[in-house]
Amino acid sequence: xxxxxxxxxxxxxxxxxxxxxxxxxxxxxxxxxxxxxxxxxxxxxxxxxxxxxxxxxxxxxxxxxxxxxxxxxxxxxxxxxxxxxxxxxxxxxxxxxxxxxxxxxxxxxxxxxxxxxxxxxxxxxxxxxxxxxxxxxxxxxxxxxxxxxxxxxxxxxxxxxxxxxxxxxxxxxxxxxxxxxxxxxxxxxxxxxxxxxxxxxxxxxxxxxxxxxxxxxxxxxxxxxxxxxxxxxxxxxxxxxxxxxxxxxxxxxxxxxx
Amino acid sequence: xxxxxxxxxxxxxxxxxxxxxxxxxxxxxxxxxxxxxxxxxxxxxxxxxxxxxxxxxxxxxxxxxxxxxxxxxxxxxxxxxxxxxxxxxxxxxxxxxxxxxxxxxxxxxxxxxxxxxxxxxxxxxxxxxxxxxxxxxxxxxxxxxxxxxxxxxxxxxxxxxxxxxxxxxxxxxxxxxxxxxxxxxxxxxxxxxxxxxxxxxxxxxxxxxxxxxxxxxxxxxxxxxxxxxxxxxxxxxxxxxxxxxxxxxxxxxxxxxx
Numbered sequence: 419x420x421x422x423x424x425x426x427x428x429x430x431x432x433x434x435x436x437x438x439x440x441x442x443x444x445x446x447x448x449x450x451x452x453x454x455x456x457x458x459x460x461x462x463x464x465x466x467x468x469x470x471x472x473x474x475x476x477x478x479x480x481x482x483x484x485x486x487x488x489x490x491x492x493x494x495x496x497x498x499x500x501x502x503x504x505x506x507x508x509x510x511x512x513x514x515x516x517x518x519x520x521x522x523x524x525x526x527x528x529x530x531x532x533x534x535x536x537x538x539x540x541x542x543x544x545x546x547x548x549x550x551x552x553x554x555x556x557x558x559x560x561x562x563x564x565x566x567x568x569x570x571x572x573x574x575x576x577x578x579x580x581x582x583x584x585x586x587x588x589x590x591x592x593x594x595x596x597x598x599x600x601x602x603x604x605x606x607x608x609x610x611x612x613x614x615x616x617x618x619x620x621x622x623x624x625x626x627x628x629x630x631x632x633x634x635x636x637x638x639x640x641x642x643x644x645x646x647x648x649x650x651x652x653x654x655x656x657x658x659x660x661x662x663x664x665x666x667x668x669x670x671x672x673x674x675x676x
Numbered sequence: 677x678x679x680x681x682x683x684x685x686x687x688x689x690x691x692x693x694x695x696x697x698x699x700x701x702x703x704x705x706x707x708x709x710x711x712x713x714x715x716x717x718x719x720x721x722x723x724x725x726x727x728x729x730x731x732x733x734x735x736x737x738x739x740x741x742x743x744x745x746x747x748x749x750x751x752x753x754x755x756x757x758x759x760x761x762x763x764x765x766x767x768x769x770x771x772x773x774x775x776x777x778x779x780x781x782x783x784x785x786x787x788x789x790x791x792x793x794x795x796x797x798x799x800x801x802x803x804x805x806x807x808x809x810x811x812x813x814x815x816x817x818x819x820x821x822x823x824x825x826x827x828x829x830x831x832x833x834x835x836x837x838x839x840x841x842x843x844x845x846x847x848x849x850x851x852x853x854x855x856x857x858x859x860x861x862x863x864x865x866x867x868x869x870x871x872x873x874x875x876x877x878x879x880x881x882x883x884x885x886x887x888x889x890x891x892x893x894x895x896x897x898x899x900x901x902x903x904x905x906x907x908x909x910x911x912x913x914x915x916x917x918x919x920x921x922x923x924x925x926x927x928x929x930x931x932x933x934x
Contacts (some may be wrong), residue, residue, distance in 0.1 A: 462801050463764025468723055481739050506721025507778075514773060518799035520765075539797065541776035543720050 420510075420526035422608070423456075423494040424593040424644040426600040428668035430460065430488035431641050435622070435629045439649040440496060441479050442624035453509040454479065456494035457522045458487050459597055464520045465489075468509045490668075491600055493593045495524035507544035511593075512552050514540050516559065517566055519597045523552040526646060527589025527605060551590070555580050570599070570665075574673040577601055578663040585661065593644065600666040602644050604658035610644040611655045612669060620650045640669035678768075678784035680866070681714075681752040682851040682902040684858040686926035688718065688746035689899050693880070693887045697907040698754060699737050700882035711767040712737065714752035715780045716745050717855055722778045723747075726767045748926070749858055751851045753782035765802035769851075770810050772798050774817065775824055777855045781810040784904060785847025785863060809848070813838050828857070828923075832931040835859055836921040843919065851902065858924040860902050862916035868902040869913045870927060878908045898927035 423440045425433050437456065454476070455468035465487065469476045495510035510524040525548040532547045532554070539560050540553040558580055559573070567573050577594070581603040584590045591608050594601040602608060613620075615638075617631035635641075644666075648655035658664065665673035681698045683691050695714065712734070713726035723745065727734045753768035768782040783806040790805045790812070797818050798811040816838055817831070825831050835852070839861040842848045849866050852859040860866060871878075873896070875889035893899075902924075906913035916922065923931035 460764045463728075463767070465726060465764060466724060470721075477743050478739070481736070485735050506718045506723060509721070515798060515801060518801055520801055540773060543773060543776055543778055 421496045421646040422524055422526055422591060422593050422644070423492070423646075423649075424600055424602065425489070425492040425641065426644075426666035426669050427490055427639070427641040428670070429636075429639050430490060431639070432486035432488050433492050433494075433643075434483055434486055435620070435627060436643050436645070436649055437494065438483055438627050439622040439624045440494060440645070441483060452497045452504045453506075454494070454496045455509045455511050455524075456482060456492065457511045457513065458489040459491040459520075459595065460489055462519065462597055464513065464522065466511070466513070468506065470504055470506050470509055491595050491597065493522050493524050493595060493600075495526070503545065505544065508546050508549075510548060512549045514552070514556050516556060516596075521556065521594070521596050523555070523592065523594045524548075525551060525593075526591045529584060529587040529590060532584075532587055551584055555584070555594075571673060574599075574601070574663070574665050575675070578603070578675050581663060582661060591646065598667060599672065600642075600644070602658070602664045602666070604660060604662045606660060607646055608644065608658045609646070609648050609655045610642055610658070610664070611648070611653055612640065612642045614640045614669075619652075621652050622649055623651050624649070642666050642669045679754045679904045680782055680784055680849060680851050680902070681750070681904075682858055682860065683747070683750040683899065684902075684924035684927050685748055685897070685899040686928070687894075687897050688748060689897070690744035690746050691750050691752075691901075692741055692744055693878070693885060694901050694903070694907055695752065696741055696885050697880040697882045698752060698903070699741060710755045710762045711764075712752070712754045713767045713769050713782075714740060714750065715769045715771065716747040717749040717778075717853065718747055720777065720855055722771065722780065722855075724769070724771070726764065728762055728764050728767055749853050749855065751780050751782050751853060751858075753784070761803065763802065766804050766807075768806060770807050772810070772814050774814060774854075779814065779852065779854050781813070781850065781852045782806075783809060783851075784849045787842060787845040787848060790842075790845055809842055813842070813852075829931060832857075832859070832921070832923050833933070836861070836933050839921060840919060849904065856925060857930065858900075858902070860916070860922045860924070862918060862920045864918060865904050866902065866916045867904070867906050867913040868900055868916070868922070869906070869911055870898065870900045872898045872927075877910075879910050880907055881909050882907070900924050900927045
């Protein structure tokens, strides 16, 4: 199965530690080897890195691992191809512009019959179920909300409804962002952890790397990391329930629905 | 002034040589130091690298320079900010999805009153005149052509009309691609060269680098490079005329209008 990784923070933070763990799953400690991608937000702007080659061998992945890009929101994905050939256009995450914001999406799972659903404004560039699902979701949002609704919860409730509908077609674990919020929907497998003061040391499962977070943070930092499976051996991760949506803003839970 | 760099080739080709020259203009041999970006196409898929920091100091630029990403179409830009603050969302090139393809755009020049023009489907994420102009151009294309027209020349003629209209507002040197064609519009300054067999040695103006293209090509390769100003000292570049549009496909001229 593909693996997801996301981050929401109240201060620009790098994800090198968690990404190192994820990178090893891309062919060394895990079977995932059909491409990877990562999108970093700095305010409204995005930086993305992607490669159809296995992440454990990728020169670009090595740059991301070693060059600490500080970011408020991150979405990353390692792909194990099931539907759609291995190619650059089939690597997640996918991005579309809506309301003058960059929206980014990554997914794991397979969705039977997704391509029977009708699209309007957005069309996929590649051939994956995932990108098609993203385009459909964005079309529905655009039809319903030509402008941002007055209350964020209105949008968040509707996103939950759409995610539940997509879940009917198969497995739909999702990370989505509108550049301000990180929407995490669990269909089968997703977990998260919020790190804040007092920070402690953490050790990755998939790499020999450990980090003492106390040394690289301030006492006001709040950083939430979301992953398909817990990345560290010595911390308490929250395991999401099937059908659950959590929306993080600046590292904290803003909305939650089961 | 900002600098543009583009490439259209009939075989996946790297742009390290030309990019080295452009990179030096980002703060060493030139005044351009408000960010840079580059988008590579591999078929329908895109890889992009961008940084609001000067290109001559950028770690990411160094990766691009040294890691030969082979591509059919490339658009790159170094920014000298005049309108719109220096930030990640204000770095070119800009990309939008249309007809299930990634369209990418970069621009140099300033456009007075561009933000009075009406937008529809696409909205800018940043604050530059350039991105606004791109969104307007894409809106007009989308209104006129809900689907690709039967004949490419129909679209190309219309793009020329829109570019001439934008040129009325100031300076509008443009590179645009729909993932198959490279549209080059000259408002004040743009030049190009097509390299094919028999290939020869070339020397950059802004770097000490020389390349003997015979050693890195086959006899069937056709590679066109487009730049604001000629990048090499010893080759014959074609200087475009104001108001001219040239459309390249696989390195060759497919459409041309003055």
